[in-house]
Amino acid sequence: MAVKVIIPTPLRAYAGKQESAEMEAGTVREALAGLTTRFGELKKHLYSDDGRLRSFVNVYVNDEDIRYLEKEDTQLRDGDIVSIVPSIAGGTSK
Amino acid sequence: MSGDALRISDALLRRIHAHGVETYPHECCGALLGKDGETSREVVELLPLANRRDDSPRNRFEVTPSDVQRAEKKAREMRVDVVGWYHSHPDAPARPSEFDREHAWPWYSYIIVSVEAGDPRDTKSWRLRDDRSAYDPEVIESVAQSASI
Numbered sequence: 369m370a371v372k373v374i375i376p377t378p379l380r381a382y383a384g385k386q387e388s389a390e391m392e393a394g395t396v397r398e399a400l401a402g403l404t405t406r407f408g409e410l411k412k413h414l415y416s417d418d419g420r421l422r423s424f425v426n427v428y429v430n431d432e433d434i435r436y437l438e439k440e441d442t443q444l445r446d447g448d449i450v451s452i453v454p455s456i457a458g459g460t461s462k
Numbered sequence: 463m464s465g466d467a468l469r470i471s472d473a474l475l476r477r478i479h480a481h482g483v484e485t486y487p488h489e490c491c492g493a494l495l496g497k498d499g500e501t502s503r504e505v506v507e508l509l510p511l512a513n514r515r516d517d518s519p520r521n522r523f524e525v526t527p528s529d530v531q532r533a534e535k536k537a538r539e540m541r542v543d544v545v546g547w548y549h550s551h552p553d554a555p556a557r558p559s560e561f562d563r564e565h566a567w568p569w570y571s572y573i574i575v576s577v578e579a580g581d582p583r584d585t586k587s588w589r590l591r592d593d594r595s596a597y598d599p600e601v602i603e604s605v606a607q608s609a610s611i
Contacts, residue, residue, distance in 0.1 A: 377534070377543055378569035412594060413568060424565050426527040433527075454530050454567055459489055459515070459522035460551045461559035 369394055369444045373403050374451040375410075382409035396427060397440040399450050414452070426453045467601040468546075468571050468587045469504040470494075475604060479582035481510050482550035482575045488519035493533035494546040494571060502603070503545055503571060509533050522561075523549045546571030546587075553577070556584035558597045566590040571600055 373389050380386060389406065393399035400421075404411040416422050427434045428451040434442045444450070481490040491513050496505040511529050515522040525533075525547065537544045547570060551559075556576040558566070566572065568590045575585045588597040 376567075378567040381569055409592070424567075428527075453527040455527050456491070456525035456530060456547050456567070457515075457523065457565040458549055458562035458572070459518075459559065460554035461521075461561060 369446045369448065371399055371444050371446075371448045371450055373399055374449060375403075376452050376454050378454065379410055379413060379452070382413065383407040393444055393450075395440065395444060396429065396434055396442045396450060399444060400427070400440070424455045424457055426455055427451070428453060467502045467603045468573075469502055469603045469605050470573075471505075471605050471607050473607070474505055474508055475585060475602075477508055477510075478548050478573060478575055478585070479577075481548075482552075482577040482582050483580060485513065485519075485550065486577050486580050487552045489513055489515075489521070489523040489550050489552060491523040491525055491547065491549040493525075493530075493537075493544050494548060494573065495533070495537045495540060495542050496545045497542050498545050504605075505545065505571075506542060507536075507540060508548070509536055520552060521554075544570075546573065548573035548575065550574070550582075551576045553579070556586040558588050563590065563594070563597060566594075566597070568592060568594070572597070573602075 371393055375383050391402040414425050492508050492510040494505045495507040511525055513519050514524040514526050533544050556574040572588045576583045587600040587602050589600050
């Protein structure tokens with residue numbers, strides 16, 4: 369399936385300054401794998417050392433959060449927009 | 463991308479301090495809207511946001527994806543970018559914690575203001591290293607007034 373992946377502002381520096389990338393993918397997992405294969409520097413910012421998507425990395429297919437779909441196994445259709453949207457967290461060490 | 467300095471007006475810094483005082487002893491948070499240049503980065507507006515960590519607001523803050531999208535929409539309307547985020551550390555130093563580092567994004571500027579006993583003290587800005595190993599301090603260049611956008 370031909371899909372478009374929207375790259376969030378803080379990661380564009382690691383993706384040739386592109387706002388989005390077009391790729392062939394059948395699932396969200398394949399789309400993100402395609403993205404990190406094309407732009408290797410993105411991988412450590414999207415995935416933790418154990419290979420899971422970081423908790424503050426949110427992925428939407430069109431306007432649906434994949435946590436409420438089939439997560440990374442969510443199927444994609446031609447023309448789908450896969451958006452990576454940050455959440456921001458932090459705080460003191462106390 | 464660059465920015466060995468973060469330019470921000472005194473007026474905007476005072477608004478960040480006021481937000482930290484208003485929410486004390488809870489953490490405040492908000493978006494930094496501005497322009498990223500080759501040699502410096504400038505904050506031209508703030509978007510104060512609600513801290514969504516209702517369970518632990520004294521030592522944690524969270525900006526949800528929908529609030530991030532709201533900040534990005536406001537930035538687009540102003541023809542600027544979300545260049546970073548600010549938050550307060552109530553009764554704690556203005557330096558990133560390990561929890562901050564684990565949750566940080568690269569590229570963004572992270573302003574932290576320490577609020578001690580209700581008074582704003584240190585204000586510092588930080589950038590995550592590309593390899594995520596640590597933060598580097600970013601010089602805050604305080605300017606009298608933001609450049610017009």
